[in-house]
Amino acid sequence: MTTKSSGRGERQLKVRVKDKRKSQSSRKWLERQLNDPYVTxxxxxxxxxxxxxxxxxxxxxxxxxxxxxxxxxxxxAPGGWSQVAKKRVGASGRVVGIDILEMDEIPDVEFATIDFLDPSAPDMLKEMLGGPADVVLSDMAANATGHRQTDHLKIMALVEAAAEFASEVLKPGGSFLAKVIQGGTEGALLTQLKRDFATVKHVKPAASRSDSAELYVLATGFRGRALAPSS
Incomplete structure (x- = not known):
């Protein structure tokens, strides 16, 4: 690896990976990680x-x-969002993470290794939380194929399933936040969210890389459903 200075007053290091044993895509990914201020x-x-x-x-x-x-x-997994959520809800709040991957323990965060699509997952999660959720988060993304349209369809199907899950576990007034791919929150998902929530919008935080196609859909003011649990 080598570093370069910007030469403009303060020294800004630019890390470049010279390891020829790595593929070009691997070197570019590693360089991006090493130079990313959010990673640091x-x-x-x-x-x-x-x-x-x-x-x-x-x-x-x-x-x-x-x-x-x-x-x-x-x-x-790996738990970055659970860490933030726990800090924000405080000692009296509860955070439950679920994933098909294992996750190292986070203090005061409960975790279950289960697919959220498992029919038993909603009831199990509500039991772990001690009641319906105020917020459902999803930073999930389907494995990329490299084909933009295919990847868009895969992640939209995943978000639709996550939104349906949220409608089963949220309390009235609750919120749902999920990652989507630029190109819009379309069709069935948009209809579903507008039916179930008072407000639906797209947000793109500054920490999202500028060259990334990711966006987040934020739905607030869950209306509840006829069979939704009350708090």
Whole structure:
């Protein structure tokens, strides 16, 4: 690896990976990680991923979390969003993460290794939370194929399923935040969210890389359903 100075007053280091044993795509990914200020900040502040700062920025602006709130984190591993949620809801709040991947323990965060599509998952999560959720989070993304249209369809199907899950576990007035791919929150998902929530909008925090196609859909004011649990 080599570094370069900007030569403009303060010294800014640019790390370049010269290891020819790595593929060009691997070198570019590693260079981006090594030069990403959010990656550096995450390590310094003890967060498990740079994605933590996306949630911090969204919550600073939209105030998703309240002290004592109950939060469900879908696809929680490695745990950056669960860390943020726990800090924001405080000691009296509860955060439950679920994922098909294992996740190292986070103090005061409960975790279950289960697919959120499992029919037993909603009831199990509500039992772990001690009631319906105030917020459901999903930073999940389907494995990329490299084909933009295919990847868009895959992640939209995943978000539709996450939104349906949210409608089963949220309390009236609750919020749903999920990652989508630029190109819009369309069709069935948009209809579903507008039916179930008072407000639906797209947000893109500064911590999202400028060259990334990711956006977040934020739905607030869950209306509840006829069979939705009451708080």
């Amino acid at each position: 900040r995450a390590k310094r502040e003890g967060y498990r991923s740079r994605a933590a700062f996306k949630l911090i920025e969204i919550d600073d602006k939209h105030r998703l979390f309240k002290p004592g709130g109950r939060v469900a984190d879908l696809g929680a």
